[in-house]
Amino acid sequence: MNSTINTINYFIAGYVVIFGSIIGYVISLYVRWKNLKQEEEILSESVDHK
Amino acid sequence: MKKLTTLRILDIVTLVALLGATAMVFFYAPIERVMGAVQKVFYFHVAAGWVGMLSFLFAAIAGIIYLIKKSKIWDLVGVAAVEIGIIFIFITIVTGSIWARPIWNTWWTWDPRLTTVTIMELVYVAYLMLRQGIDDPERRSRFGAVYAIVGFLSVPLTFFSIRIFRTIHPVVIGGSDPSAVGTFDMTATMFQTMMVSIVVFSILFIDLVWHRIRLGKLANQVEELKFNIQD
Amino acid sequence: MQKGGSKVQPKTSFFKALFAVVWKDLIAELRGKELISAMLVFALLVIFIFNFALELDPKTRSALTAGILWVTIIFAGNLGLNRSMSVEKDRGCLDGLLLAPVDRTAIYFGKSIANWIFMLIVAMIVLPIYSILYNTNIISPALILVIILGSEGYVAIGTLLASMAVQARTRDILLPILLFPVILPVLIAAVKASAGILSGFPLTDLQTWFNLLIVYDIIFTSVAFMVFDSVVEE
Numbered sequence: 192m193n194s195t196i197n198t199i200n201y202f203i204a205g206y207v208v209i210f211g212s213i214i215g216y217v218i219s220l221y222v223r224w225k226n227l228k229q230e231e232e233i234l235s236e237s238v239d240h241k
Numbered sequence: 242m243k244k245l246t247t248l249r250i251l252d253i254v255t256l257v258a259l260l261g262a263t264a265m266v267f268f269y270a271p272i273e274r275v276m277g278a279v280q281k282v283f284y285f286h287v288a289a290g291w292v293g294m295l296s297f298l299f300a301a302i303a304g305i306i307y308l309i310k311k312s313k314i315w316d317l318v319g320v321a322a323v324e325i326g327i328i329f330i331f332i333t334i335v336t337g338s339i340w341a342r343p344i345w346n347t348w349w350t351w352d353p354r355l356t357t358v359t360i361m362e363l364v365y366v367a368y369l370m371l372r373q374g375i376d377d378p379e380r381r382s383r384f385g386a387v388y389a390i391v392g393f394l395s396v397p398l399t400f401f402s403i404r405i406f407r408t409i410h411p412v413v414i415g416g417s418d419p420s421a422v423g424t425f426d427m428t429a430t431m432f433q434t435m436m437v438s439i440v441v442f443s444i445l446f447i448d449l450v451w452h453r454i455r456l457g458k459l460a461n462q463v464e465e466l467k468f469n470i471q472d
Numbered sequence: 473m474q475k476g477g478s479k480v481q482p483k484t485s486f487f488k489a490l491f492a493v494v495w496k497d498l499i500a501e502l503r504g505k506e507l508i509s510a511m512l513v514f515a516l517l518v519i520f521i522f523n524f525a526l527e528l529d530p531k532t533r534s535a536l537t538a539g540i541l542w543v544t545i546i547f548a549g550n551l552g553l554n555r556s557m558s559v560e561k562d563r564g565c566l567d568g569l570l571l572a573p574v575d576r577t578a579i580y581f582g583k584s585i586a587n588w589i590f591m592l593i594v595a596m597i598v599l600p601i602y603s604i605l606y607n608t609n610i611i612s613p614a615l616i617l618v619i620i621l622g623s624e625g626y627v628a629i630g631t632l633l634a635s636m637a638v639q640a641r642t643r644d645i646l647l648p649i650l651l652f653p654v655i656l657p658v659l660i661a662a663v664k665a666s667a668g669i670l671s672g673f674p675l676t677d678l679q680t681w682f683n684l685l686i687v688y689d690i691i692f693t694s695v696a697f698m699v700f701d702s703v704v705e706e
Contacts, residue, residue: 198279198343205282205339206263209289209332213445216328220452227459234466308702364653371650374640384636387699391629391654394695398657398688405680406660 248451255448262434262441270434279343284435286336288442290358293329296322296446297365301393304386313461314454316382319389320372321453323365325446330362353404360399364392378464489574493582497556498589507555511594515548519602533606538667541610542659544598545619546652549591549626554647556587557634580700584631584693591623614669621685622662625692626655632696635703661685 266284273280300322307315337355338348349355368388375381427435501507522528522540559565560583569579599616603609630651637647665681675682 196275196277196343198277201339201343202278202281205279205286205336208335208339209282209285212328212332212335216325216449217452220449220456224456224459227456227463230463231459231466234463234470237470238466308699360653360656367649367653370642371636371640371646374642374646376641380639383702383705384639387632387636387702388650390699391632391692391695394691395654395657398684398691399653399660402657402660402684405684406664 248448248455251444251448251451255444258441258444262438265434265437270431271428273431276344279340282336282340284438285442286333286340287435288438289329289336290333291439292442292446293326293333294358294361296326296329296450297361297389297393297396300326300365300368300389304389307382307386313382316385317454317457317461318450319382319385320457321450323368323389324453325449327362327365327369328449329442329446330358330365334359334362351407353400353407356403357396357400361392361396364395368392378461486575486578489572489578490582490585493569493579494585494589497583497586501586501590507552508590508593510555511548511552511590512597514551515544515594515598516601518544518547519598519605523605528606533608534670535667537602537606537610537670538663541598541602541666542622542663545591545595545623546626546655546659548594548598549587549623549630550648550651552590552594553587553627553630553634553651554638554644556583556590557631557638558643561638576701576704577697579704580631580697583635584627584696587631588623588627591627592620595619595623610670612669614675615666618662618665618669618682618685621682621689622658625658625685625689628689628693628696629654632700632703635700658685658688661688 262284266281270281270284272278300319303315303319303322307319334355341350342348368385371388372381372385375384519540522543526532526536526540528536560569596616599611599619603611630647633650633654634647637643637650640646661681661684665678665685668678668681669675
């Protein structure tokens with residue numbers, strides 16, 4: 192069989208995983224940053240009030 | 242604030258590079274005759290694999306330097322390198338599996354490289370779990386450094402053990418050397434695409450590590466605030 | 473590394489300290505027998521579980537014995553390591569040891585050797601019991617050598633990692649998570665060597681595995697020795 196097999200679905204799946212993982216990680220960095228910033232706000236305020 | 246602008250510029254460079262490499266993979270690189278479109282997964286699979294393994298080496302070196310110098314920045318580098326290494330190796334393993342399926346009709350082979358890489362991934366997840374279980378920040382950094390070193394040293398030993406294991410007991414699925422099946426001749430365009438992919442992933446790695454270090458610094462600040470309040 | 477004797481040293485000699493740590497653990501164990509009995513009972517239970525979990529008719533059994541033995545040793549060893557270091561931490565013995573004017577690495581070697589001895593004692597009891605249960609003599613000098621080499625590597629890195637794991641909140645579950653991926657090379661070499669010995673292969677065939685075990689033992693004992701200071705410093 193000399194014709195190229197159709198593996199386009201796997202190709203798509205592969206790139207979904209690649210970009211999904213990278214974007215997912217970037218989002219996690221962003222979310223963690225936001226949460227920490229919030230905590231920092233709250234904590235600095237309590238320190239100021241002391 | 243100069244550092245922040247540099248980071249912003251790097252972000253843009255990374256994004257452009259990543260898009261460029263993707264375009265190159267999608268349009269410039271040819272479709273491989275036998276395997277079809279899925280072979281194109283190979284470019285980012287290899288890039289992520291190389292950069293992922295190098296980042297674990299980074300983490301081990303950062304660990305050594307931290308144990309010697311005790312300066313926090315090296316601990317931050319170590320954690321960043323491990324986290325991002327975990328993501329890149331995850332990509333490597335899953336894309337490897339996706340590539341294997343239509344070519345060798347199996348989601349998994351117990352070949353030495355894939356098995357070692359997966360074990361390596363488990364080591365670094367264990368690293369994160371170790372850090373998570375320790376409350377004292379200084380101890381957390383120290384222990385992380387120790388395990389990053391130990392973990393990295395174990396990887397080549399694991400690889401050789403499995404490889405010898407496999408040559409004495411041939412793999413049942415996939416013939417004698419799975420990496421031989423499914424090889425293809427790389428044309429010049431393919432080679433260029435792969436080199437570009439590796440470079441682009443390295444840039445992506447630096448960008449992500451930088452961001453993760455910033456996050457780490459903020460986390461340390463917050464933790465210190467918490468300790469101060471408890472006093 | 474401090475060597476006592478001719479030089480005037482304020483610190484206790486390295487080997488004296490090492491011996492003292494080993495002796496303390498052995499004596500403590502002799503009195504309570506907690507650790508070895510727990511490891512032993514656990515090991516026997518694992519063997520019984522394997523009997524029901526796997527089809528162990530005489531034919532397949534010979535292929536599986538090496539694997540069963542080493543899984544048993546690994547799990548019992550893990551138990552021992554955990555208990556051994558937990559006890560130190562809980563009773564504050566570790567802190568006491570660290571206050572003593574003693575080279576830290578002497579403590580490391582002392583604990584490792586003690587753990588090693590415990591593992592070997594358990595293994596030496598398990599081997600004849602397994603032979604009796606399955607009516608087949610598996611004891612041989614070669615197999616004992618493999619067990620000695622394999623457990624050395626296991627204990628070298630295990631003692632280091634247990635010292636860390638015991639200081640974490642997730643103490644009990646953490647040690648196997650840290651230890652198992654890292655000792656896979658030892659496990660592979662030990663199982664392959666054991667299987668070869670049990671199948672009657674000439675030892676020259678198994679040379680590679682013995683070499684791997686020795687290399688692993690040397691590398692990890694050295695690394696643990698170099699790095700142990702960082703784990704127990706305060």
